[in-house]
Amino acid sequence: MLTDKTGTMKEVGLAALMLVYLELSMRVGSAPICHHEQTGCHTPPLEDLFDRVVQQSSRMHGISSDLQSEFGRHFFPSKNIIEKRKCHTHGILTPADKENTQRLGRDQLTEVILRLLGAWADPLSQLLQSMSLDKNQDLNHHNINKVLEISDMVHELRDGVEKMAEKMKLLGVLGNTIGYVSPEILAPSPTVSFYKQGELNSMDHHDLLYCLNRDSNKIKNYLRVLKCTTLPGLDC
Amino acid sequence: MSLCGAMMKSSVEVNLLLLLVFTLCVKAMRYSPPEKPVLTRCRSPEKETFTCWWEPGSDGGLPTTYALFYRKENSETVYECPDYHTAGENSCFFNKNDTSIWVNYNITVVATNALGSTFSDPVDIDVVYIVKPNHPEKVTVTVMEDKGWPFLRVSWEPPHQADTRSGWITLIYELRVKLEGENEWEMHLAGQQKMFNIFSLRSGGTYLVQVRCKPDHGFWSEWSTTSYIKVPDYFHREKPMWVLITCFCAFIFLILTWLLHMNSQSLKHCILPPVPGPKIKGFDKQLLKNGKCDEIFSALVVPSFPPTAPPNCEDLLVEYLEVYVPEEQELIMEESKDLNDLCLKSGGCTSDNDSGRGSCDSHTLLMDKFREAKEKRKPREQGSGQAGTESQGNQRDWEEEGSSCAHEDMVSPSISSGRVKTWPCVFSPLPQYSSGRLEHKGSLERAKQHCHSDTLFPLGSTSSSLDQQGQHTKETLRPSNWEFGLSNKQPHLLHPHTRPQRQLQAHSDVNISSIGHKRELRGLHSPAPESTEYVEVQRVNEENMVLLQPVDSERGHMEDCSQVPLGEDYSRVNGVDRDNRLLLQREVTQGDRCFCGDRDMNGERTENCYSLSTATMTQKPRVCIHTAMPVQDNMVLGVTGYVDTSTASTLPSY
Numbered sequence: 001m002l003t004d005k006t007g008t009m010k011e012v013g014l015a016a017l018m019l020v021y022l023e024l025s026m027r028v029g030s031a032p033i034c035h036h037e038q039t040g041c042h043t044p045p046l047e048d049l050f051d052r053v054v055q056q057s058s059r060m061h062g063i064s065s066d067l068q069s070e071f072g073r074h075f076f077p078s079k080n081i082i083e084k085r086k087c088h089t090h091g092i093l094t095p096a097d098k099e100n101t102q103r104l105g106r107d108q109l110t111e112v113i114l115r116l117l118g119a120w121a122d123p124l125s126q127l128l129q130s131m132s133l134d135k136n137q138d139l140n141h142h143n144i145n146k147v148l149e150i151s152d153m154v155h156e157l158r159d160g161v162e163k164m165a166e167k168m169k170l171l172g173v174l175g176n177t178i179g180y181v182s183p184e185i186l187a188p189s190p191t192v193s194f195y196k197q198g199e200l201n202s203m204d205h206h207d208l209l210y211c212l213n214r215d216s217n218k219i220k221n222y223l224r225v226l227k228c229t230t231l232p233g234l235d236c
Numbered sequence: 237m238s239l240c241g242a243m244m245k246s247s248v249e250v251n252l253l254l255l256l257v258f259t260l261c262v263k264a265m266r267y268s269p270p271e272k273p274v275l276t277r278c279r280s281p282e283k284e285t286f287t288c289w290w291e292p293g294s295d296g297g298l299p300t301t302y303a304l305f306y307r308k309e310n311s312e313t314v315y316e317c318p319d320y321h322t323a324g325e326n327s328c329f330f331n332k333n334d335t336s337i338w339v340n341y342n343i344t345v346v347a348t349n350a351l352g353s354t355f356s357d358p359v360d361i362d363v364v365y366i367v368k369p370n371h372p373e374k375v376t377v378t379v380m381e382d383k384g385w386p387f388l389r390v391s392w393e394p395p396h397q398a399d400t401r402s403g404w405i406t407l408i409y410e411l412r413v414k415l416e417g418e419n420e421w422e423m424h425l426a427g428q429q430k431m432f433n434i435f436s437l438r439s440g441g442t443y444l445v446q447v448r449c450k451p452d453h454g455f456w457s458e459w460s461t462t463s464y465i466k467v468p469d470y471f472h473r474e475k476p477m478w479v480l481i482t483c484f485c486a487f488i489f490l491i492l493t494w495l496l497h498m499n500s501q502s503l504k505h506c507i508l509p510p511v512p513g514p515k516i517k518g519f520d521k522q523l524l525k526n527g528k529c530d531e532i533f534s535a536l537v538v539p540s541f542p543p544t545a546p547p548n549c550e551d552l553l554v555e556y557l558e559v560y561v562p563e564e565q566e567l568i569m570e571e572s573k574d575l576n577d578l579c580l581k582s583g584g585c586t587s588d589n590d591s592g593r594g595s596c597d598s599h600t601l602l603m604d605k606f607r608e609a610k611e612k613r614k615p616r617e618q619g620s621g622q623a624g625t626e627s628q629g630n631q632r633d634w635e636e637e638g639s640s641c642a643h644e645d646m647v648s649p650s651i652s653s654g655r656v657k658t659w660p661c662v663f664s665p666l667p668q669y670s671s672g673r674l675e676h677k678g679s680l681e682r683a684k685q686h687c688h689s690d691t692l693f694p695l696g697s698t699s700s701s702l703d704q705q706g707q708h709t710k711e712t713l714r715p716s717n718w719e720f721g722l723s724n725k726q727p728h729l730l731h732p733h734t735r736p737q738r739q740l741q742a743h744s745d746v747n748i749s750s751i752g753h754k755r756e757l758r759g760l761h762s763p764a765p766e767s768t769e770y771v772e773v774q775r776v777n778e779e780n781m782v783l784l785q786p787v788d789s790e791r792g793h794m795e796d797c798s799q800v801p802l803g804e805d806y807s808r809v810n811g812v813d814r815d816n817r818l819l820l821q822r823e824v825t826q827g828d829r830c831f832c833g834d835r836d837m838n839g840e841r842t843e844n845c846y847s848l849s850t851a852t853m854t855q856k857p858r859v860c861i862h863t864a865m866p867v868q869d870n871m872v873l874g875v876t877g878y879v880d881t882s883t884a885s886t887l888p889s890y
Contacts, residue, residue: 058452065453086310096336098284098404214338217364220452221404228403235428236403 046171049164050227056160057220060153064213067146071206087211089119094218101225107175109229110165113222116215117158124151127208150212157219173230268296269352273326273345275359279368282397283337283405283451286330286363287323290345290356300349304328309340337363367454369407370395372447377465380433386467388413388434392447392460407449412459416442440469 092115095101101109128147168174228236271293280286292302304317317328328343341363345356372392380389394400394407406428412421413434426432426447437443443466446459496503810819 061452090310094338096338097332098399098402099332101404102402214362214364217453218338224403224406226403228401232401236401 043163043167046164046167046173047231047233049160049167050223050231053157053160053164054220054223054227056153056157057216057223060150060157061213061216061220063146063150063153064209064216067143067150068206068209068213070143071209087207087214088123089116089211089215092116092119094222101222102229106168106173106226106229109222109226110161110168110174113161113219113226114158114165116219117154117161120154120212120215121151121158123208124154124212127205131205161223168230266297267351268294268298270295270298270300270347270349270354272354273302273347273356275343275345275356278343278359278361278366279455280335280363280366281368281370281395282399283363283367284332284399285335286361286366287327288317288330288343288359288361289323289327292326292347293354295347296349296351298349298351300347302326303346303348305344305346307342308336309342335363339363365453367405367451369398369405369449369451369454369457371457371460372409372449373460375445375447375460375463377443377445377463379465379467384470385435386437386470388437388443388445388465388467389431390434390445390447390463391431393430394449395457398449398451405451407451409447409449410456411445411447413443413445416444416464421446437467440467442466 092112094112094116095104104112124147128144128151131144131147165174169176273293274291276289276291278286278288288304290302290304292300304320305314306317307314315334318331318334319329320327322329339362341361342358343361344358347354347356373395375390375392377388377390379386381387390411392409392411398405398407400407408428409426409430409432410423411426411432412423414421415438424432424434434443434445442464445463445465446461448457448459450456813819
């Protein structure tokens with residue numbers, strides 16, 4: 001009997017080890033790839049990365065504009081404003097005109113982008129959760145899908161920008177000061193608490209979407225400027 | 237104190253009263269505070285500056301000033317418009333320093349006049365959403381060629397204010413093209429590229445091109461100034477079409493050629509109808525085959541030309557002449573008979589071959605009538621000494637028909653069955669006469685002769701021809717200018733017994749060699765009815781020659797009365813009496829008769845008996861020409877001098 005138990009224990013342990021091994025190996029992490037210019041490491045060229053990132057940001061902004069217009073049509077037909085409301089990302093200093101943007105430099109611009117992207121991951125999931133739980137029938141599934149899509153896109157874009165930054169660091173375009181920034185550090189307070197205690201209502205949804213639209217526009221614009229500053233070409 | 241209070245109260249009241257009065261006065265004078273202005277639009281051309289325009293309301297009759305105030309997002313500071321002039325009247329221009337992107341502006345316009353100020357409704361704008369760039373610049377259009385096919389290359393540049401180079405603003409472009417003169421534009425979205433190709437151009441056309449741009453989320457710019465471009469002419473494009481057209485035409489041509497070839501014959505007939513061959517009178521192909529030149533040429537001689545008869549009083553145009561061809565020429569006659577058969581069968585007058593005869597000519601008519609009468613006369617036929625040759629029989633038929641036809645033509649049709657009404661009189665003594673011919677038809681006896689002479693015929697011959705038994709010697713000769721003498725050798729012209737039937741079958745195709753020659757009557761000649769040529773005997777001259785003349789309707793009269801008592805038209809044979817006398821009948825319808833003496837002339841009008849002086853004739857019998865029967869009504873005497881044979885039937889047997 002003891003030998004049976006030990007046999008079983010060994011099997012279990014072996015299985016567990018195998019599982020852990022698989023887990024670790026299959027995890028898709030956001031670790032930078034091709035550290036230190038490893039040989040045989042193939043990364044797409046910077047131009048392609050930039051193109052992908054720029055397209056992704058443009059798509060994201062388009063979806064958010066659609067969402068906002070639908071929301072605005074339902075609740076605020078004529079107004080597109082937020083009164084006495086601040087976006088939770090107001091703490092992130094973003095350049096408001098071209099000179100400031102150009103004066104900022106690539107490094108800081110990249111960092112701003114990353115911060116913005118990081119600031120939205122959590123609120124979007126909460127928004128999604130809130131919208132799905134909303135008993136109000138005004139929210140249709142189409143909008144929920146869009147929010148879900150944007151949420152995914154934010155994540156992907158963030159990863160993409162990080163990879164691009166890594167590439168740029170390798171190329172010497174960016175300094176090494178830029179690193180992975182966790183959103184918890186950037187955000188002064190949890191998003192949910194920023195907006196409201198408790199559940200978000202439709203008004204909060206609207207405000208949230210409004211802020212999302214603006215920030216996605218910022219991201220898109222900053223990325224374009226970054227691209228044209230880094231790689232001046234035909235598109236610029 | 238109370239007084240001061242009262243006074244103050246009253247002053248206040250007075251002020252209020254004055255104010256009220258003033259207001260009323262002002263209103264009465266139509267002065268009012270300005271109306272509320274309206275912000276119409278705000279635009280940013282490059283996302284760095286922007287301008288707002290407002291629409292003022294009525295100013296209330298007083299000078300009014302406008303002011304724009306704005307407040308930024310999350311700030312309570314109110315700023316006034318920095319620039320009222322750059323953008324024109326009723327506008328406010330925000331320069332780069334005053335412009336913040338992704339910031340809400342709360343803008344208000346205030347109109348102020350002496351009576352008050354009015355605030356407009358506030359407007360919130362975000363500069364990002366009000367971008368409307370200027371139109372693209374430096375639009376160039378050029379014609380380029382790609383493998384022989386031209387296309388337009390349009391290139392442009394973004395507006396110079398929009399900073400696309402730094403990536404601050406991203407523009408997408410759109411262009412439109414149309415042909416000069418058309419109404420609809422062709423739109424093309426070019427995206428972010430600054431160059432575009434247009435294909436499928438019309439050769440030689442002039443195109444108009446315009447370009448405009450728009451930021452990602454904003455407003456479309458105005459269209460750029462029109463660029464004109466003319467596409468040069470080129471045939472390269474149309475070459476395949478010409479090749480197709482050429483092939484098609486070639487195909488059509490081939491089909492037409494084939495059709496023409498198939499229908500060449502009918503087309504030839506249509507376009508170039510066959511020229512009718514010349515038909516020569518008297519031309520016989522068979523003669524050619526026989527190769528007898530003399531016969532051929534003699535056959536060609538037209539009896540009417542050249543005129544050889546001595547000039548007479550009357551024209552010697554004998555229309556109807558039947559000539560009997562003797563045996564020597566049997567062959568020829570057979571041939572001609574074949575032709576006559578053909579004419580027989582063809583029937584009718586119109587089928588006659590082209591011999592120059594008149595319509596409904598005697599020949600064919602003869603045939604028809606002959607055919608008619610033949611069936612009835614056959615039983616009465618009596619073969620008398622005929623040479624039983626087929627040809628004779630046929631000739632008989634010919635004669636019968638000929639006679640009937642002749643009569644038909646000459647006289648009004650009153651042919652009774654079995655009678656030949658008319659009979660041309662012919663006496664053409666062909667030297668080749670054989671005595672084998674014998675003609676005796678019952679019908680032929682009725683034949684009449686145009687005998688114009690008192691010394692005309694041997695009566696016997698005459699009578700024999702007119703015998704009821706069918707003595708008929710007829711010789712039909714070609715009309716006019718024939719002289720033939722009645723030789724004494726010939727017993728009779730129409731002797732019933734001696735039947736040297738010599739018939740000269742005068743036919744247009746028959747070799748009538750006797751034409752133009754002097755003939756000798758050799759006796760009885762059965763007249764051949766084949767010929768439709770009828771002559772009338774004009775006279776008999778001293779040499780015992782019977783002068784014939786063609787019978788026509790216009791016979792002149794003999795004016796002179798020579799010894800030939802032919803002043804009048806005695807061309808009708810009334811009958812032949814027993815004494816072989818040819819009984820002639822005087823033409824009743826004709827006037828101007830010259831009766832010469834020497835004739836037995838009855839006082840009766842209808843009966844004239846002329847006994848031809850046979851003194852000149854060595855031969856008996858005398859021919860007495862007399863009208864044996866009265867002119868009956870049914871006897872139609874045509875001008876042609878044919879006697880109705882119906883009257884002859886009543887001839888007493890002599």
